[in-house]
Amino acid sequence: KAGVTQTPRYLIKTRGQQVTLSCSPISGHRSVSWYQQTPGQGLQFLFEYFSETQRNKGNFPGRFSGRQFSNSRSEMNVSTLELGDSALYLCASSPAGTSGRTTDTQYFGPGTRLTVL
Amino acid sequence: TQLLEQSPQFLSIQEGENLTVYCNSSSVFSSLQWYRQEPGEGPVLLVTVVTGGEVKKLKRLTFQFGDARKDSSLHITAAQPGDTGLYLCAGRRIKAAGNKLTFGGGTRVLVKP
Numbered sequence: 001k002a003g004v005t006q007t008p009r010y011l012i013k014t015r016g017q018q019v020t021l022s023c024s025p026i027s028g029h030r031s032v033s034w035y036q037q038t039p040g041q042g043l044q045f046l047f048e049y050f051s052e053t054q055r056n057k058g059n060f061p062g063r064f065s066g067r068q069f070s071n072s073r074s075e076m077n078v079s080t081l082e083l084g085d086s087a088l089y090l091c092a093s094s095p096a097g098t099s100g101r102t103t104d105t106q107y108f109g110p111g112t113r114l115t116v117l
Numbered sequence: 118t119q120l121l122e123q124s125p126q127f128l129s130i131q132e133g134e135n136l137t138v139y140c141n142s143s144s145v146f147s148s149l150q151w152y153r154q155e156p157g158e159g160p161v162l163l164v165t166v167v168t169g170g171e172v173k174k175l176k177r178l179t180f181q182f183g184d185a186r187k188d189s190s191l192h193i194t195a196a197q198p199g200d201t202g203l204y205l206c207a208g209r210r211i212k213a214a215g216n217k218l219t220f221g222g223g224t225r226v227l228v229k230p
Contacts (some may be wrong), residue, residue, distance in 0.1 A: 108159030
């Protein structure tokens with residue numbers, strides 16, 4: 001089975017621009033979560049999508065948004081980029097079918113390295 | 118202040134030595150996971166612990182979940198250069214909806230040959 005794929009792997013943008021990142025989960029997985037990883041803050045949860053609906057959201061400003069398509073692929077968008085948005089953005093998928101299951105493994109993709117100049 | 122505190126932040130040891138990484142919190146977690154991340158890659162799950170007091174072994178790695186489900190440890194016996202990487206603990210809080218994981222700050226481990 002193919003793993004989680006993320007595109008692009010690297011991206012350079014300038015302040016004020018917007019960016020869209022893509023994530024294809026493992027076949028059959030319905031839950032997709034997004035995380036931001038920075039040296040200073042570590043890994044922080046952005047949001048989770050399940051069956052095309054956002055069912056969980058972290059503490060990030062509204063400039064960060066996402067969506068999920070009927071095939072479970074997900075995109076996240078960051079508008080009006082700031083220097084502090086430079087980070088590794090990680091996507092994770094899991095087969096989770098029921099909210100609250102405690103042992104659903106999350107499988108991470110390789111991430112998209114975003115640099116904002 | 119992070120909800121999950123990992124210590125130490127950095128560990129450099131010689132091949133063959135043992136090491137322990139700690140993950141502590143004042144909150145209770147329904148489960149805790151340990152991941153290892155290598156440069157340029159996403160985290161890879163090593164283990165999930167769900168029962169207070171649980172001990173799991175994965176070859177030379179031993180994972181323990183505290184009785185109160187607030188802390189966990191990872192012990193590596195006879196470390197090898199291939200164990201080098203960033204070790205992350207992540208927990209799912211009690212009553213947390215969906216798949217939100219809270220991560221610790223990570224412990225960077227360097228095993229020198």
